[in-house]
Amino acid sequence: MEPIGHDLHEKNILQHHPLAARMVGFIDHLRMNEFVLGPAETETALHVIGDPFSVENDARHKLKVLLTGRPEEWRQFDDLFEAYWQAAGKARPSWQHEKNVRNRTKASLPNAWQEHLSAQAPEGGNAPQIEAPGEGDVQGDASGRLIATERTSRVRTDLRQYVDVDEIRAAEKLAYQLASAMRYRLSRRHRLDRRGRRLDLRRTIRQSLASGGEPLKLSHRARPDRPVRLVVFLDVSGSMKHYSRFFLQFVKGLVCQWVEADAYLVHTKLIRVTDVVRDKNSTKAMTRLSLMADGFGGGTKLGESLAQFNAQYAKRSLNSRSVVMILSDGYDTGSADLLATQLKQLKKRAPKLIWLNPLLGWKTYEPVTDAMTAARPYIDFFAAANTLKSLAAIEPEIAAL
């Protein structure tokens, strides 16, 4: 490819030079991977690498500095760069070479998603369905229990049947109620507030200096509402898969209603799904979530996942007003000791821990697995969550926390 000269500021270069078209494709490629980039970035990107078109590494660093904006993107960038410019990564079929790349609307998604999104049609073809029985059942000691759960389900109404639109709406509504029940907690300290009732003496006196000691401008203060921060961990292992779909809805409801919420999927490792869940297009969000959840279906390693959380995310997403919610049946294939130490560390940062266990609703069930026994001392509120009714029942108790 011929190097570009210094005439990059001319507008037509964006249409005519082969590199420009490739760059547009690259930016598009990044957008597909959740980078937030506008047309201005494309232009600056061309401008930036245009000058000394010599060392490839140089261009990569420059683009990285320009186009990334957060740690995750920073880590992801090199792979994406290689995948696009050196075709070393997994090739995505055809969409990046489409002629009218820029005309593509947000609705027309890359081919990779097409087949999954067709799941909107009732049959759904080969779209992933969490409810589908078969592959990826739990191994180890948990499998015996799972069979037992399936037997129970025939006589009881259980969450696994809730997949139709109305029920999902009900789940979202419930999540909303729960969310508003504990969204705000009044702070004890006062802060400056224009509509506050109490006088802020220090500030008033300070301001009175400007008017020669006459307090003309009064400052008020009040106790501010401090939003409670919510962090949800959803176990999507094989033993939970009948509940996953419903819980995903519930989590989506929580995260969308809540300004400060963070959601994670847990199986043998941890995946942060807050941004996916926030997607306004509900079907799209659910499909993507199901896709993410679908890869799992195996055992759970809660301890290790929490360790990952503590190391990577805890500092940013937890504060002294956090509520941590774990949705899991406690069938953990990892070590119980690790779980206990990680919960202990988690509790140092977050004051409240709620554990919702779908199996707890059954009469015969006793939370006696190693993991549950290890976790019990750290749990502030332990409840069943296998039917909408049981979820609704915990609302007052959560509000009281």
Added chain:
Amino acid sequence: MMNIDNIRERLREADYVADDALATALQLALNLGRPLLLEGEAGVGKTEIAKALATVVGTNLIRLQCYEGLDAATAIYEWNYQKQLLYIKASEREESSAKAVEQHIFTDDFLLERPLLQAIRQAESPVLLIDEIDRADEEFEAYLLEILSDFQITVPELGTIEAKSVPHVILTSNGTRELSDALRRRCLYSYVDFPSQERELEIILSRVPAIERDLAEQISHFVLNLRKEDLEKNPGVAETLDWAAALLGLKISSLDGDFETIQSTLICLLKTETDLKSITPDVASRLIGKAA
């Protein structure tokens, strides 16, 4: 226009050892005139970059340390009320007209410049370091955005103050709060990671010049492996330098020397109780074995 090697060399002269990504980031920030947002764990040298950059461009460094509750009065400007009052009192005897007094007390003489105003009024572009922006409130972040895009500040009594020179802005964040997308988009971005072993060695040699190369090499290996252990708080570069200085002060010339003294100096690197307990003498000697 400076190129990367040029920048790296001059950073090196300012005792800062930068890797490719960081040098590129600084080069772009200088050439495009855009703010640079640096993220990374505590102790990887984010603040130091700004200091080094000030030396490189040969200007002064203006620093704004953010904290919760930081407001415009402490970040931008404030009228010097006491001085104004004294002036009014003093001018009462001189019988000057009220208008004249008023005109005089709202001039530059009575304006207290805070870092942001100070930064845009310098004759030569300074380096403006906005440290730990994640600690400031969201409202302040929004205000900052406005200043960073226009580089002008409006003081109602004086009018709009335009920037005499556009400062080189460096923002740092420790990630205690999610920053807004708007701010992220306006800035160039660089994630500062812990240095590689070679870079850390270079850093030790440049910051603790009295140290011997062998010991410095052992230290860099040791710290690198220590960071791979499961620690609550990984030791940063500053900690490494502390430790190197401590070892030098205790006249230890090699890590496989006096084991007990070395073990007791680990307090320079490990800053929590759990971490100190988890690096038992066994672990420490294993790490030293690897490093030596």
